[in-house]
Amino acid sequence: MGQRVRIGQAVAAGATGQELELRGWVRTVRTGKEVTFIVLNDGSSLSGIQVVVSPGLANYEEVSRTGTGSALVVRGTLQPSPAAGQAVELHATAVEVVGPSDESYPLQKKRHTFEYLRTIAHLRPRTNTLGAVFRVRSFLAQAIHRFFAERGFLYVHTPIVTANDCEGAGELFRVTTLDPEQVPRTEGGVDYGADFFGQATGLTVSGQLEGELFAQAFTDIYTFGPTFRAENSNTARHAAEFWMIEPEMAFADLMDDARLAEAFLRYLCRQVLDGCGEDLEFFNRQIDPGLIQRIEAVASTPFAVMEYTEAVERLQKADVAFAYPVQWGLDLQTEHERYLTEQLVGGPLFVVNYPKEIKAFYMRQNGDGRTVAAMDLLVPKVGEIIGGSQREERYDLLFRRMEETGIAPDALWWYLDSRRWGSTPHAGFGLGFERLIMYLTGMENIRDVIPFPRTPRHAEF
Numbered sequence: 363m364g365q366r367v368r369i370g371q372a373v374a375a376g377a378t379g380q381e382l383e384l385r386g387w388v389r390t391v392r393t394g395k396e397v398t399f400i401v402l403n404d405g406s407s408l409s410g411i412q413v414v415v416s417p418g419l420a421n422y423e424e425v426s427r428t429g430t431g432s433a434l435v436v437r438g439t440l441q442p443s444p445a446a447g448q449a450v451e452l453h454a455t456a457v458e459v460v461g462p463s464d465e466s467y468p469l470q471k472k473r474h475t476f477e478y479l480r481t482i483a484h485l486r487p488r489t490n491t492l493g494a495v496f497r498v499r500s501f502l503a504q505a506i507h508r509f510f511a512e513r514g515f516l517y518v519h520t521p522i523v524t525a526n527d528c529e530g531a532g533e534l535f536r537v538t539t540l541d542p543e544q545v546p547r548t549e550g551g552v553d554y555g556a557d558f559f560g561q562a563t564g565l566t567v568s569g570q571l572e573g574e575l576f577a578q579a580f581t582d583i584y585t586f587g588p589t590f591r592a593e594n595s596n597t598a599r600h601a602a603e604f605w606m607i608e609p610e611m612a613f614a615d616l617m618d619d620a621r622l623a624e625a626f627l628r629y630l631c632r633q634v635l636d637g638c639g640e641d642l643e644f645f646n647r648q649i650d651p652g653l654i655q656r657i658e659a660v661a662s663t664p665f666a667v668m669e670y671t672e673a674v675e676r677l678q679k680a681d682v683a684f685a686y687p688v689q690w691g692l693d694l695q696t697e698h699e700r701y702l703t704e705q706l707v708g709g710p711l712f713v714v715n716y717p718k719e720i721k722a723f724y725m726r727q728n729g730d731g732r733t734v735a736a737m738d739l740l741v742p743k744v745g746e747i748i749g750g751s752q753r754e755e756r757y758d759l760l761f762r763r764m765e766e767t768g769i770a771p772d773a774l775w776w777y778l779d780s781r782r783w784g785s786t787p788h789a790g791f792g793l794g795f796e797r798l799i800m801y802l803t804g805m806e807n808i809r810d811v812i813p814f815p816r817t818p819r820h821a822e823f
């Protein structure tokens with residue numbers, strides 16, 4: 363099909379006079395008396411390119427009647443454009459309608475709500491907003507790998523099917539080949555011995571435990587993969603399937619962890635500003651005024667740090683009627699997190715040293731006997747974007763904590779082993795990839811930053 367030139371690159375190069383062949387899908391068609399204007403988009407840029415088609419073309423009739431959504435191959439020359447908002451346009455010498463479309467195509471000119479677009483998730487990547495979201499998403503995924511590659515972190519693929527519930531919250535989706543109509547049973551209940559893996563398994567909620575094992579061999583590692591949580595919370599920030607980035611560092615404490623998280627987030631802010639200009643300007647204009655300024659500020663200002671205990675005191679003193687109670691020992695709710703980061707600090711905030719009762723079994727116990735070396739990074743609009751901790755590296759304390767929290771040490775013998783030989787102070791965190799994208803685009807619903815969202819009762823596409 364000839365040389366593959368993408369529309370975004372052709373427009374950016376702006377080499378007028380050049381003969382080009384471009385391919386894409388029709389966003390709009392305007393047919394005047396003398397000429398037809400087609401905006402063609404191939405996903406490489408937000409704006410696409412304006413194609414000017416004159417009646418001299420052999421198949422002008424067909425082309426001028428072509429519908430929004432149809433697929434075209436267009437040959438022509440790049441010319442300076444007299445129209446505002448675009449430097450160049452393509453004067454067509456030949457247009458081939460490869461895949462026609464008609465009025466039944468759901469994405470005609472008018473604006474659609476994000477709710478409606480979710481019902482046509484198979485088509486919404488062809489809209490401006492979702493197109494920009496998924497370009498930014500792809501760019502960020504690559505930037506994340508660059509960040510860790512530049513720092514010598516090993517990229518490890520942790521398993522998706524697992525027998526452990528890392529967070530201990532009982533949110534595992536079951537993985538089984540047992541016939542639900544005829545579940546084999548023993549005295550004690552379901553006979554998982556007869557199941558595919560010979561034990562109960564599920565989809566991973568986190569790659570952390572396996573990541574820790576690799577950190578004990580490679581020092582600095584990260585995972586970046588899908589995670590699954592069967593939490594039945596229908597919020598704009600929770601998905602049942604989401605992607606998480608989890609670095610883990612041996613010979614590191616909580617503050618090393620916080621420093622890495624800060625450098626990471628600031629790097630990604632800088633990258634997205636430098637690499638996604640057109641899309642960010644679109645979000646800044648259409649979705650979230652002030653977005654670019656906010657990202658600029660985050661990229662250039664040190665993050666605040668606050669003890670959980672102080673955060674609770676500040677919340678109690680706040681002149682705000684919260685829906686959920688604030689009390690030492692209770693977890694912070696999104697409304698509290700947002701107050702702290704938006705009203706109190708006006709930027710990203712690490713809250714550190716949480717009560718051990720509300721955190722996972724693996725976090726390092728502090729000397730005070732009641733808190734653990736946990737850190738959550740809170741950001742405006744989104745709330746918690748990162749959760750991390752220094753890990754309990756002392757065998758006896760870890761063992762006891764497992765018993766206290768109802769985690770069977772037998773099943774995690776291999777995890778405990780990492781504390782038997784060459785145990786090191788180590789720390790890591792998890793960044794929710796979708797929350798990051800929400801933060802950097804201003805999109806307010808997690809369903810609109812993941813291609814095919816999985817939420818309670820939704821897995822159609």
Ligand code: 4AD
Binds near residue numbers: 570593749
């Ligand atoms: O705070 P979480 O549960 O921490 C962990 O899973 C640790 N094992 C991470 C680690 O230390 N290696 O989750 C980490 C982040 C959250 O801060 C949030 O951004 C995101 O994952 N997250 C979700 N994102 C979308 N939908 C959900 N249901 C999420 N649950 C957590």
Ligand code: MG
Binds near residue numbers: 738746748749
């Ligand atoms: Mg968390």
